[in-house]
Amino acid sequence: MRTPQLAASFSSTSRRQSSKDEADQELLAKLKSELQFEGEIKQNEQLPASIKDFLENSSYELKDEPGKEDVYLVRKIGDETITISFSISDLANFEPEPYDEDDAMTDEELDTAEGKQLAEAEAEEALEDEEGQPAVPCRLNIVVEKPGKGAINIEAMAQDGTILVENFYYYKDPKMAHSSSPEAVHGASDVYPGPPFGSLDEDLQLLMERYLEERGISQAMALFVPDYMDVKEQREYQTWLENVKNFVAA
Numbered sequence: 001m002r003t004p005q006l007a008a009s010f011s012s013t014s015r016r017q018s019s020k021d022e023a024d025q026e027l028l029a030k031l032k033s034e035l036q037f038e039g040e041i042k043q044n045e046q047l048p049a050s051i052k053d054f055l056e057n058s059s060y061e062l063k064d065e066p067g068k069e070d071v072y073l074v075r076k077i078g079d080e081t082i083t084i085s086f087s088i089s090d091l092a093n094f095e096p097e098p099y100d101e102d103d104a105m106t107d108e109e110l111d112t113a114e115g116k117q118l119a120e121a122e123a124e125e126a127l128e129d130e131e132g133q134p135a136v137p138c139r140l141n142i143v144v145e146k147p148g149k150g151a152i153n154i155e156a157m158a159q160d161g162t163i164l165v166e167n168f169y170y171y172k173d174p175k176m177a178h179s180s181s182p183e184a185v186h187g188a189s190d191v192y193p194g195p196p197f198g199s200l201d202e203d204l205q206l207l208m209e210r211y212l213e214e215r216g217i218s219q220a221m222a223l224f225v226p227d228y229m230d231v232k233e234q235r236e237y238q239t240w241l242e243n244v245k246n247f248v249a250a
Helices: 002-044 049-057 089-093 107-111 113-131 182-189 202-213 219-249
Strands: 061-063 070-077 080-087 138-146 150-159 162-171
Touching: 002 219, 049 219, 070 219, 080 089, 080 219, 089 219, 138 219, 150 219, 162 202, 162 219
Parallel strands: none
Antiparallel strands: 061 070, 070 080, 080 138, 138 150, 150 162
Protein backbone atom coordinates (compact mmCIF):
# COMPACT_ATOMS: atom_id res chain seq x y z
CA MET A 1 0.00 0.00 0.00
CA ARG A 2 2.92 2.33 0.63
CA THR A 3 4.54 2.03 -2.80
CA PRO A 4 1.58 3.36 -4.86
CA GLN A 5 1.19 6.24 -2.39
CA LEU A 6 4.85 7.19 -2.76
CA ALA A 7 4.66 6.92 -6.54
CA ALA A 8 1.53 9.07 -6.65
CA SER A 9 3.14 11.71 -4.44
CA PHE A 10 6.27 11.83 -6.61
CA SER A 11 4.19 12.07 -9.78
CA SER A 12 2.18 15.00 -8.38
CA THR A 13 5.34 16.90 -7.43
CA SER A 14 6.78 16.30 -10.88
CA ARG A 15 3.67 17.74 -12.54
CA ARG A 16 3.77 20.80 -10.31
CA GLN A 17 7.45 21.35 -11.15
CA SER A 18 6.71 20.95 -14.84
CA SER A 19 3.88 23.47 -14.62
CA LYS A 20 6.13 25.97 -12.84
CA ASP A 21 8.86 25.65 -15.47
CA GLU A 22 6.32 26.07 -18.24
CA ALA A 23 4.92 29.24 -16.64
CA ASP A 24 8.43 30.66 -16.23
CA GLN A 25 9.29 29.97 -19.86
CA GLU A 26 6.07 31.56 -21.10
CA LEU A 27 6.69 34.66 -19.00
CA LEU A 28 10.30 34.80 -20.18
CA ALA A 29 9.21 34.58 -23.82
CA LYS A 30 6.69 37.39 -23.32
CA LEU A 31 9.28 39.61 -21.63
CA LYS A 32 11.71 39.06 -24.50
CA SER A 33 8.95 39.89 -26.99
CA GLU A 34 8.12 43.11 -25.14
CA LEU A 35 11.78 44.10 -25.02
CA GLN A 36 12.17 43.51 -28.75
CA PHE A 37 9.04 45.54 -29.47
CA GLU A 38 10.17 48.45 -27.27
CA GLY A 39 13.63 48.32 -28.83
CA GLU A 40 12.20 48.59 -32.34
CA ILE A 41 10.08 51.57 -31.31
CA LYS A 42 13.09 53.30 -29.76
CA GLN A 43 15.18 52.60 -32.86
CA ASN A 44 12.62 54.20 -35.15
CA GLU A 45 11.84 57.19 -32.93
CA GLN A 46 13.76 60.44 -32.95
CA LEU A 47 14.41 62.57 -29.91
CA PRO A 48 11.81 65.39 -29.82
CA ALA A 49 13.11 68.76 -31.01
CA SER A 50 11.97 70.34 -27.74
CA ILE A 51 14.47 68.19 -25.81
CA LYS A 52 17.37 68.86 -28.20
CA ASP A 53 16.73 72.60 -28.26
CA PHE A 54 16.44 72.90 -24.48
CA LEU A 55 19.53 70.85 -23.67
CA GLU A 56 21.61 72.72 -26.28
CA ASN A 57 20.47 76.24 -25.43
CA SER A 58 19.50 76.20 -21.76
CA SER A 59 21.82 77.10 -18.88
CA TYR A 60 20.26 74.42 -16.70
CA GLU A 61 22.18 71.25 -15.87
CA LEU A 62 20.13 68.08 -16.21
CA LYS A 63 20.43 65.57 -13.37
CA ASP A 64 18.72 62.29 -14.17
CA GLU A 65 19.73 59.22 -12.18
CA PRO A 66 18.74 55.91 -13.85
CA GLY A 67 16.20 53.98 -11.81
CA LYS A 68 14.87 57.07 -10.03
CA GLU A 69 11.52 58.71 -10.77
CA ASP A 70 12.57 62.31 -10.09
CA VAL A 71 14.51 64.50 -12.53
CA TYR A 72 16.30 67.74 -11.59
CA LEU A 73 17.29 70.90 -13.46
CA VAL A 74 19.87 73.04 -11.64
CA ARG A 75 21.59 76.33 -12.40
CA LYS A 76 23.28 79.24 -10.61
CA ILE A 77 22.66 82.92 -11.30
CA GLY A 78 24.89 85.15 -9.19
CA ASP A 79 24.29 84.12 -5.59
CA GLU A 80 21.07 82.28 -6.47
CA THR A 81 20.77 78.52 -6.80
CA ILE A 82 17.72 77.37 -8.73
CA THR A 83 16.53 73.77 -8.50
CA ILE A 84 13.57 72.48 -10.49
CA SER A 85 12.28 68.95 -10.03
CA PHE A 86 9.62 66.89 -11.80
CA SER A 87 8.68 63.20 -11.73
CA ILE A 88 7.56 60.51 -14.16
CA SER A 89 5.10 59.39 -11.47
CA ASP A 90 2.77 62.04 -12.92
CA LEU A 91 2.31 59.78 -15.95
CA ALA A 92 1.10 56.89 -13.80
CA ASN A 93 -1.17 59.15 -11.74
CA PHE A 94 -2.74 60.93 -14.73
CA GLU A 95 -6.41 60.12 -15.24
CA PRO A 96 -7.96 61.15 -18.57
CA GLU A 97 -11.54 62.33 -18.71
CA PRO A 98 -13.90 59.36 -18.30
CA TYR A 99 -16.08 58.15 -21.15
CA ASP A 100 -19.67 59.34 -20.80
CA GLU A 101 -21.85 56.25 -21.18
CA ASP A 102 -25.00 58.39 -21.19
CA ASP A 103 -23.99 59.73 -24.62
CA ALA A 104 -23.54 56.24 -26.08
CA MET A 105 -26.06 55.18 -28.71
CA THR A 106 -28.33 52.18 -28.18
CA ASP A 107 -28.44 49.18 -30.55
CA GLU A 108 -31.85 50.32 -31.82
CA GLU A 109 -30.48 53.76 -32.69
CA LEU A 110 -27.46 52.26 -34.46
CA ASP A 111 -29.73 50.14 -36.69
CA THR A 112 -31.20 53.21 -38.35
CA ALA A 113 -29.50 54.96 -41.29
CA GLU A 114 -29.41 58.23 -39.37
CA GLY A 115 -27.91 56.43 -36.38
CA LYS A 116 -25.15 54.87 -38.48
CA GLN A 117 -24.20 58.24 -39.96
CA LEU A 118 -24.14 59.81 -36.53
CA ALA A 119 -22.02 56.96 -35.16
CA GLU A 120 -19.49 57.38 -38.00
CA ALA A 121 -19.32 61.12 -37.35
CA GLU A 122 -18.79 60.55 -33.63
CA ALA A 123 -16.02 58.01 -34.35
CA GLU A 124 -14.18 60.49 -36.60
CA GLU A 125 -14.59 63.21 -33.99
CA ALA A 126 -13.27 60.91 -31.24
CA LEU A 127 -10.22 60.08 -33.37
CA GLU A 128 -9.50 63.77 -33.93
CA ASP A 129 -9.90 64.45 -30.21
CA GLU A 130 -7.51 61.62 -29.38
CA GLU A 131 -4.87 62.93 -31.80
CA GLY A 132 -5.23 66.44 -30.42
CA GLN A 133 -5.19 65.46 -26.76
CA PRO A 134 -3.07 67.77 -24.60
CA ALA A 135 0.10 66.46 -23.03
CA VAL A 136 -0.03 65.04 -19.54
CA PRO A 137 0.25 67.95 -17.07
CA CYS A 138 3.58 67.81 -15.25
CA ARG A 139 4.07 69.24 -11.77
CA LEU A 140 7.14 71.41 -11.20
CA ASN A 141 8.70 72.14 -7.84
CA ILE A 142 10.85 75.25 -8.23
CA VAL A 143 13.20 76.41 -5.48
CA VAL A 144 15.18 79.66 -5.67
CA GLU A 145 17.52 80.12 -2.72
CA LYS A 146 20.15 82.61 -1.56
CA PRO A 147 22.78 81.99 1.12
CA GLY A 148 21.48 83.18 4.47
CA LYS A 149 18.33 84.62 2.90
CA GLY A 150 16.07 81.58 2.78
CA ALA A 151 14.25 80.31 -0.29
CA ILE A 152 11.26 80.89 -2.51
CA ASN A 153 9.34 77.73 -3.36
CA ILE A 154 7.07 77.84 -6.41
CA GLU A 155 4.60 75.09 -7.22
CA ALA A 156 3.74 75.17 -10.90
CA MET A 157 2.40 73.05 -13.75
CA ALA A 158 3.92 72.57 -17.21
CA GLN A 159 1.24 71.89 -19.80
CA ASP A 160 0.63 72.77 -23.46
CA GLY A 161 3.78 74.88 -23.66
CA THR A 162 2.85 77.04 -20.67
CA ILE A 163 4.08 77.33 -17.10
CA LEU A 164 1.08 77.75 -14.80
CA VAL A 165 1.99 79.01 -11.32
CA GLU A 166 -0.16 77.64 -8.52
CA ASN A 167 1.60 78.69 -5.29
CA PHE A 168 4.42 81.04 -4.35
CA TYR A 169 5.92 80.27 -0.92
CA TYR A 170 8.74 81.79 1.11
CA TYR A 171 10.76 79.86 3.73
CA LYS A 172 13.52 81.19 5.98
CA ASP A 173 14.93 77.66 6.05
CA PRO A 174 15.63 76.35 2.51
CA LYS A 175 15.43 72.77 3.79
CA MET A 176 11.66 73.17 4.07
CA ALA A 177 11.49 73.75 0.31
CA HIS A 178 13.75 70.83 -0.61
CA SER A 179 13.10 68.05 1.89
CA SER A 180 10.12 65.71 2.04
CA SER A 181 11.06 64.35 5.46
CA PRO A 182 8.31 64.34 8.13
CA GLU A 183 10.22 66.97 10.11
CA ALA A 184 10.47 69.34 7.13
CA VAL A 185 6.85 68.78 6.13
CA HIS A 186 5.70 69.45 9.68
CA GLY A 187 7.87 72.57 9.91
CA ALA A 188 6.55 73.88 6.61
CA SER A 189 2.96 73.32 7.70
CA ASP A 190 3.48 75.72 10.60
CA VAL A 191 4.73 78.52 8.33
CA TYR A 192 2.36 81.01 6.68
CA PRO A 193 2.72 80.05 3.00
CA GLY A 194 1.17 83.15 1.47
CA PRO A 195 -2.17 83.51 -0.33
CA PRO A 196 -3.12 81.38 -3.36
CA PHE A 197 -1.34 82.72 -6.42
CA GLY A 198 -4.59 83.25 -8.32
CA SER A 199 -5.91 85.57 -5.61
CA LEU A 200 -2.98 88.01 -5.88
CA ASP A 201 -3.20 91.34 -7.67
CA GLU A 202 -2.96 90.72 -11.44
CA ASP A 203 0.04 93.02 -11.85
CA LEU A 204 1.80 91.19 -9.03
CA GLN A 205 1.08 87.86 -10.72
CA LEU A 206 2.49 89.12 -14.02
CA LEU A 207 5.66 90.41 -12.34
CA MET A 208 6.17 87.12 -10.51
CA GLU A 209 5.78 85.23 -13.78
CA ARG A 210 8.31 87.58 -15.38
CA TYR A 211 10.62 86.89 -12.42
CA LEU A 212 10.53 83.21 -13.37
CA GLU A 213 10.96 83.85 -17.11
CA GLU A 214 14.13 85.85 -16.42
CA ARG A 215 15.50 82.71 -14.77
CA GLY A 216 14.80 80.50 -17.77
CA ILE A 217 11.51 79.09 -16.51
CA SER A 218 9.70 79.76 -19.74
CA GLN A 219 7.90 78.20 -22.70
CA ALA A 220 10.99 76.24 -23.76
CA MET A 221 11.02 74.50 -20.38
CA ALA A 222 7.26 73.94 -20.51
CA LEU A 223 7.73 72.08 -23.81
CA PHE A 224 10.83 70.20 -22.66
CA VAL A 225 9.54 68.75 -19.38
CA PRO A 226 6.54 66.68 -20.64
CA ASP A 227 8.52 65.40 -23.64
CA TYR A 228 11.51 64.42 -21.51
CA MET A 229 9.16 62.79 -19.02
CA ASP A 230 7.84 60.52 -21.80
CA VAL A 231 11.36 59.62 -22.96
CA LYS A 232 12.54 58.82 -19.43
CA GLU A 233 9.46 56.73 -18.64
CA GLN A 234 10.07 54.66 -21.78
CA ARG A 235 13.73 54.20 -20.86
CA GLU A 236 12.91 53.16 -17.30
CA TYR A 237 10.26 50.73 -18.57
CA GLN A 238 12.80 49.01 -20.81
CA THR A 239 15.24 48.72 -17.92
CA TRP A 240 12.49 47.27 -15.74
CA LEU A 241 11.64 44.69 -18.41
CA GLU A 242 15.32 43.72 -18.69
CA ASN A 243 15.70 43.37 -14.91
CA VAL A 244 12.58 41.20 -14.58
CA LYS A 245 13.67 39.06 -17.55
CA ASN A 246 17.09 38.45 -16.03
CA PHE A 247 15.54 37.55 -12.69
CA VAL A 248 13.09 35.04 -14.19
CA ALA A 249 15.84 33.52 -16.34
CA ALA A 250 18.30 33.13 -13.44
